[in-house]
Amino acid sequence: MPDNGASAKAAPTAPGLAAAQETRRQRTRAIVRAVGMLPVLLLLCIGFHVLSDGRFFTGQNIGIVVQQSAVNTVLAAGMTFVILTGGIDLSVGSILAAAAMAGLIVSKFPDLGPLWLPAAVVTGAAFGILNGGLIALLRLPPFIVTLGSLTAVRGVARLLGADTTVFNPSIPYAVIGNGALTLVPGIVSIPWLWVIALLVILVSWLVLKRTVLGVHIYAVGGNESAARLAGIKVWAVLIFVYGVSGLLAGLAGAMQAARLYAANGLQLGQSYELDAITAVILGGTSFVGGIGSIWGTLVGALIIAVLSNGLILIGVSDVWQYVIKGLVIIGAVALDRYRLQGSART
């Protein structure tokens, strides 16, 4: 009987049945994961619409919500890359400020004016790559490295403008901060900030799901030692994800600067990293890496924006907004974990 391999395929028996049920369970789990927090987002929207006597679902209000969520969405997209590798980037708020300062300063040079946008993005990317280099090459913990740059880059942002606010009322491309893309004249228009945020999400999705690099990012987050043995250049993946996080923080800085025509190294982007991390976690990405999706992050960022907007609409005081936001975040994630119980890990 030389052909052991073929005859080994036994008829479906108890284990076979178990496998079938396991598949069904996994499929349900996959759907639950894919849909994620979307039901929570929809419930929040409907709830606020009812409580605010129909003031939530208006063209103008939705425009405000998406505009407010745009900067956080871009930051959270970069944060998703980092958290998927099992890391964390606490420095994005500071990088945003430094990049916005660098951009505004460049915009004031008469000849270089239009270059302010790339200047901001490159500044962000440079800080991100620096983070990544320290983490990947010196093997320092991401939390410590980015905690350090949270402080240090904030200092750099203040240094750049000699600790003052830099204004430029005639900054080029200001349209991206305040203009809108008109789809149907007079009826449907989308703020440019939101267009940029959606493009970032789309490109992130392409990179994560359709490229070799994307698989390598999930692999590093899932099992770093196995990734190394499988021949993946873990250091390059790490530098890439922190570089992306920095680059997107730079882009977010540019978006913020274009919106405000100004930047202040001290105030801009304070504690933005927390909202970005919150959006990623709300989106179902595992804090230890390896599991998650960029669409979840988009939903997470929208939940935060809807919550802020809706609580104002229904007249909840500023103080209570904090309490309610915090509780909703904990509750939503608890619900998510409860639904996903039994999956490999959270």
Place this chain on the structure above:
Amino acid sequence: MSEPILEMRRVSKSFFSIKALRDVDLTVYAGEIHALMGENGAGKSTLMKILSGAYRPDPGSEIRIDGQPVQISGPLGGRAAGIAIIYQELSLAPNLSVAENIYLGREVSRGGLLAREAMQAGAAPILARLGADFTPQTQVASLSMGQRQLVEIARALHARSKILIMDEPTTALSAGESERLFALIRQLRAEGLAIIYISHRMDEVYALGDRVTVLRDGTLVGSLDKAQIRADTIVRMMVGRDVSSFYKKEHDPGARPGAPVLAAVDIADNSRVKGCSLTVHAGEVVGLAGLVGAGRTELAHLIIGAAPMTSGHVEIEGRAVSIRTPGEALDAGIAYLTEDRKALGLFLDMSCLDNINLAVLGRDAKFGGILDRDKARDRARRAFATLGIRAANVGVPAGGLSGGNQQKVLLSRLLAIGPKILILDEPTRGVDVGAKSEIYSIIDNLAKSGTAVLVISSDLPEIIGICDRVIVMRAGHIAGQMRRDATSPLSQEEIMALATGTEQLDA
């Protein structure tokens, strides 16, 4: 041996619609070692969990201990009924002392204070009876795996257990430690304990088993008495088909000696590997034997650049190459199958598809980095078909597969590269019998097609069954090697003598 100490009659257990156990009978007598065998998923652990009280059997099942019907419920139920289980992953608290572990959950206190001296005094005679070479005060963290197992056994004896269940107890033990454990198990049998011994390893069942019970797909296949225990009978019972040649070896490098493909020249890492040289030829399967801790895995890690070499070099097809990372090893045509597939091999959350394709994604990609998903899917489906990987589809996470199927997924990743040299570290560890023989046949086919294969294994019958040549390591050195030829087959005793050093043979 007239009255059985444990009788299980028509024991069934269903989970929802699935019957994990169906009318299983098991009879165990005091003073016997009863081996329980079966492939992964055959129902051994379900049966054991019923005995420990973790699962409740279905109505109609009957369990008698000393002739009395018992209901075992809750984790303490098994202990109360006199049953102790020693799991594969030991359940000791490494930060506590030996005595504290033995008394865990039943601590002695005087006036609300922990009576440490009393516990140590109580633990000492049990340890002495087991021949332990450590004191009750020793911290468990500082003990070897074999010593920890003694603590587990001491804990069971202290609880006055009459039935001791051991689940693959030698997985983490070196050969010497295993021998000592066997002696101890025989001593406990002589003292009148009933021992249920779960193992995949045929040689252990030969050495220890008074009787063997085999399970398959949740049903009882049958029990054998000592005189009837034969490897081929047991394998046939476990697999449910005739495994005419369990170890498949059809390739024959002697007929057409290939060129040397891999040569390690005097390589060392200054700690575990002390100047080792070896060569592997095309179409040859070379075994690397030795005790656990002899430096075999470390040697493999040096060859593939997973750890830095301090001296020596590696040659591939006669040319010296510099390999500093596992990635460079892959580029040079060396693929390495890790011994620790969960920690160092697989991505348990990722799909089988991604796990299989991981190493060749870059080679297959379009436009310098865009995934070729059709190619990946085809490759994964082909791997499923040729290696007989059993899972619902290629998209399920690798973590949900059985050990044997996980190993085949990992092997598929390496084979996708089309390596010239394949280093397999414990390729059948934690793999059931059916998958084992399939893996042997894969190795055989690779050798036939000219791949140079180096197999690190602690399973001597396996090494003897599939290898053309065996290199034995001892304490970081190459202790010797032997070649199979028509007149003299490889001998287990010679390999052990080299691995232990003759002066330690009595250990």
